[in-house]
Amino acid sequence: MIRAAVVGVGFMGWIHALAYRRSNTAEMAGFASRSATKRSGDWRGIQGNFGPPGEQFDVSDMNVCEHLDGLLADDSIDLIDICLPPHLHVDAVTASLAAGKRVLCEKPLALTSAEAERLTSLASPGQLMVGHILPLMPEFSLLARMKADGRFGRVISGRFQRTIGPPDWIPDFYDLSRVGGPLLDLQVHDAHFIRLLFGMPQSVHTASHKLDGVPKRYETVLAYEDAVVSVGGGVIDSPARPFTHGYEVSFEQATVRFEFAAYSDGTTDSIPPVIMHNDGSLERPELGGGDPIDAFVTEIELAASVVAGAPLPPVLDPELASDAIKICEMQMQN
Numbered sequence: 001m002i003r004a005a006v007v008g009v010g011f012m013g014w015i016h017a018l019a020y021r022r023s024n025t026a027e028m029a030g031f032a033s034r035s036a037t038k039r040s041g042d043w044r045g046i047q048g049n050f051g052p053p054g055e056q057f058d059v060s061d062m063n064v065c066e067h068l069d070g071l072l073a074d075d076s077i078d079l080i081d082i083c084l085p086p087h088l089h090v091d092a093v094t095a096s097l098a099a100g101k102r103v104l105c106e107k108p109l110a111l112t113s114a115e116a117e118r119l120t121s122l123a124s125p126g127q128l129m130v131g132h133i134l135p136l137m138p139e140f141s142l143l144a145r146m147k148a149d150g151r152f153g154r155v156i157s158g159r160f161q162r163t164i165g166p167p168d169w170i171p172d173f174y175d176l177s178r179v180g181g182p183l184l185d186l187q188v189h190d191a192h193f194i195r196l197l198f199g200m201p202q203s204v205h206t207a208s209h210k211l212d213g214v215p216k217r218y219e220t221v222l223a224y225e226d227a228v229v230s231v232g233g234g235v236i237d238s239p240a241r242p243f244t245h246g247y248e249v250s251f252e253q254a255t256v257r258f259e260f261a262a263y264s265d266g267t268t269d270s271i272p273p274v275i276m277h278n279d280g281s282l283e284r285p286e287l288g289g290g291d292p293i294d295a296f297v298t299e300i301e302l303a304a305s306v307v308a309g310a311p312l313p314p315v316l317d318p319e320l321a322s323d324a325i326k327i328c329e330m331q332m333q334n
């Protein structure tokens with residue numbers, strides 16, 4: 001069993017804790033929190049936009065610290081799992097790598113690609129991993145598998161969208177030096193997936209509506225020699241639809257569509273992935289589950305397998321995570 005410790009007990013800290021609870025290969029052996037309430041095991045105040053509410057739980061078997069340093073000094077901990085706000089990632093990753101720990105850091109790895117590349121260069125192979133969840137969600141891993149096995153030929157175009165309601169629960173959301181705004185905090189998910197599926201674009205063109213100079217709503221076209229991709233979204237002003245994402249992706253022999261939206265009254269709209277074959281036939285693959293925590297179980301188990309000696313999979317690779325930030329920067333420069 002790989003022993004992991006979470007730093008930063010907020011929405012993602014809780015979701016990762018739930019994933020460790022379900023895992024057969026990684027356990028949560030400790031955590032660091034500034035909050036005495038959370039250190040006592042009372043995580044009931046935690047809020048997020050999916051998953052169950054935080055709970056009270058037994059932490060008596062865990063190494064519970066106020067600061068990261070306490071976890072770094074614990075030789076029994078294999079993996080530091082960083083769930084802090086983005087502006088704290090660089091320092092936490094740097095300290096954890098220097099202490100010789102393996103690291104799983106939530107997206108975005110850093111607030112600039114230069115910082116992300118520096119962190120990557122500090123790590124030995126497989127020491128640093130980045131939690132980009134999208135390729136591990138069944139609706140998206142389907143596309144990655146289609147590309148990998150080439151069953152429908154080459155991937156030739158994609159249109160992606162991701163929009164949230166006002167992110168009032170995130171302090172400093174539009175601050176480029178703390179969270180990064182909608183492109184770096186939200187759309188980086190698609191940038192990473194686009195990088196995985198299509199590679200780095202030759203150029204991007206973005207039109208945006210800005211809030212205090214930071215893109216809030218945007219549409220981007222990414223140009224490739226042999227493919228065309230677009231991605232759009234951002235923040236709408238209504239809290240009635242806290243979250244939506246989706247895509248339409250074409251391979252040489254089939255087009256795949258997926259859409260999902262969650263509303264504030266608890267209802268959802270969904271078009272589960274549908275494959276439209278060029279011969280006119282339709283396929284609706286059975287993807288099972290639908291529990292968002294499952295993808296996080298996959299993520300921490302992949303990280304645990306790397307700690308145990310497996311090769312670093314592209315989905316956790318910090319170089320891809322840095323490229324995703326680079327794509328966001330290309331969009332912001334427009």
Ligand SMILES: NC(=O)C1=CN([C@@H]2O[C@H](COP(=O)(O)OP(=O)(O)OC[C@H]3O[C@@H](n4cnc5c(N)ncnc54)[C@H](OP(=O)(O)O)[C@@H]3O)[C@@H](O)[C@H]2O)C=CC1
Nearest residue numbers: 008009010011012033034035083084085086106107108133
């Ligand atoms: N993969 C995904 O789908 C998602 C990823 N994320 C990413 O996860 C990361 C965390 O986001 P999220 O969980 O939503 O954020 P939260 O604000 O909910 O949690 C972050 C936690 O970090 C700790 N923290 C905050 N400020 C400080 C500080 N100044 N010094 C030390 N600790 C601090 C706090 O924990 P404590 O009180 O214990 O100290 C806080 O609860 C971000 O990088 C975000 O982009 C977020 C949502 C979804």
Ligand SMILES: O=C1CO[C@H](CO)[C@@H](O)[C@@H]1O
Nearest residue numbers: 164167170182185186189
């Ligand atoms: O997927 C997500 C939902 O929106 C949040 C606010 O941008 C992001 O932090 C998170 O990664």
